[in-house]
Amino acid sequence: MSQPTQHVLLIAPVMDALQQQLDAHYTVHRLYQQPDAAAWLAENGANVGAVVTRGDVGVTSAVLENLPQVGVIAIFGVGTDAVDLEYARRRHIAVTVTAGALTDDVADLAFGLLLSSARQLCLGDRFVREGRWLQESPALATQVSRKRIGIFGMGNIGRAIARRASGFDMDIYYTDRQADNTLPYHWCDDVLSLAQRSDFFVVAVSGGKESQGIVNHEVFQALPAHALVINIARGSIINEPDLIAALQNGDIAGAGLDVFVDEPNVPAEFIGMDNVVLQPHVASATHETRQRMSHIVFENVQAYFNGQPLPHRIN
Numbered sequence: 266m267s268q269p270t271q272h273v274l275l276i277a278p279v280m281d282a283l284q285q286q287l288d289a290h291y292t293v294h295r296l297y298q299q300p301d302a303a304a305w306l307a308e309n310g311a312n313v314g315a316v317v318t319r320g321d322v323g324v325t326s327a328v329l330e331n332l333p334q335v336g337v338i339a340i341f342g343v344g345t346d347a348v349d350l351e352y353a354r355r356r357h358i359a360v361t362v363t364a365g366a367l368t369d370d371v372a373d374l375a376f377g378l379l380l381s382s383a384r385q386l387c388l389g390d391r392f393v394r395e396g397r398w399l400q401e402s403p404a405l406a407t408q409v410s411r412k413r414i415g416i417f418g419m420g421n422i423g424r425a426i427a428r429r430a431s432g433f434d435m436d437i438y439y440t441d442r443q444a445d446n447t448l449p450y451h452w453c454d455d456v457l458s459l460a461q462r463s464d465f466f467v468v469a470v471s472g473g474k475e476s477q478g479i480v481n482h483e484v485f486q487a488l489p490a491h492a493l494v495i496n497i498a499r500g501s502i503i504n505e506p507d508l509i510a511a512l513q514n515g516d517i518a519g520a521g522l523d524v525f526v527d528e529p530n531v532p533a534e535f536i537g538m539d540n541v542v543l544q545p546h547v548a549s550a551t552h553e554t555r556q557r558m559s560h561i562v563f564e565n566v567q568a569y570f571n572g573q574p575l576p577h578r579i580n
Contacts, residue, residue: 270334271570274310276318279341283559287317287566296328306331315339315566320362321528321546323347329356337569339562342549343367346472346499350580360580361565364421366557367549372425374548375497378521379414379465381542382493383407388539407491407518410434415463417456417480418470418498419445426467438462441470456480460487465495472499480504485511493519497548500525509534512541523548 272292275284287293294313299305310331318324320342326349329335337359338348345360353360381387385406392403414430416423416439427437427450437450440459444452453459456479460466466488470476480494481504488494494517496503505526511517512534519540525531528546535541549555561577568575 270312270314272312273315273317273566274313274332274335276316276324276328277322279317279319279562280555280559282556283317283341283562286559286563290567291315291570302328315569317341317562317566318348320344321347325349326352329353329358337361337565337575339565339569341558341562344472344499345579346474346501353580358580359569359575359578361562361575361577362579363558363561364577364579366561367554368421368425370551370554371422371497371548372429374523374544375422375426375467375469375495376429378495378497378523378542378544379467379493380409382495382519382521382540383409383465387542407493409465412436412464413438413462414465414467415439415453415459416450416467416469417441417459418468419448419450420469420471422497423467423469424448426469435465456484457487460484460492461489463488463492465493468494468496468498468502470498470502472501476502478502478504480508482507482510485516488517490515490518492517493521495521497523500528505532512538 272294273287275293275295277297296302306328311333313332313335316324316335316338318340320340321344324338335358338353340362343362343364348360350360383406389403392398410433413436416426419439419441423439430437438453438459439450440453440456468480480502485507509532512520521542523544524546531543535543565575565577
């Protein structure tokens with residue numbers, strides 16, 4: 266096998282430190298800066314040995330078709346729904362992610378959204394800033410401790426959320442592709458039975474075609490009317506019109522959302538609701554985690570070009 270060409274194609278911007286590190290070791294091309302991406306790919310695509318992209322952006326198969334020498338897609342993140350993994354397998358293109366680096370941060374934000382929604386922290390902050398405390402009493406909020414939490418998706422992030430929930434003495438329910446008998450939590454056969462048992466319903470399942478729109482009208486109808494929905498996974502997993510309707514109709518009590526279907530375009534209905542806490546897809550956005558993610562991406566690209574096993578390969 267010939268030595269892979271040491272040209273890297275960057276699909277979307279990543280951390281400056283990572284870009285500088287890649288620039289220092291390889292020839293880096295930034296596809297997002299090309300005025301005519303198709304023309305650039307047709308002329309230069311054969312030189313590219315590695316692709317670096319973000320989990321929320323991925324890389325299309327149409328782009329990969331123009332990269333005959335590419336051997337690795339290094340993803341800054343854990344989401345793979347924006348990459349056709351089956352196509353990558355057929356082409357023998359390795360795919361790596363930054364699994365493990367962002368687990369704690371995402372779980373922390375999930376619980377932050379849960380607490381903010383239940384205890385109405387954003388409303389309380391506004392209440393004080395507007396001077397309303399001088400004239401009236403704040404509204405009562407919802408208790409978190411000893412409530413039931415339903416976790417949809419018991420991977421690394423789901424387990425980290427469950428560990429945090431145990432610190433609040435919560436009853437922990439979950440569903441996934443299959444039960445894990447080593448976990449001390451309550452297994453539910455499907456997402457509807459999970460919803461029926463959830464005071465807090467947390468979406469932590471992987472994105473992709475299988476899970477697209479799976480949290481829909483039926484799920485919101487199965488949830489108790491006092492339930493709160495938290496999503497730190499992918500916006501595509503929730504049917505947004507159904508969620509908006511459930512919130513407007515009082516089928517559920519509120520939501521905490523870090524991800525949306527058409528980011529950064531957030532539906533106006535969410536913005537106008539006081540019972541929805543919104544974040545701009547920042548679950549992994551801490552200095553420490555983004556540094557670890559950058560290190561992992563570079564580590565995988567370097568291993569590929571050095572002909573070594575890829576330490577974070579998933580495909």
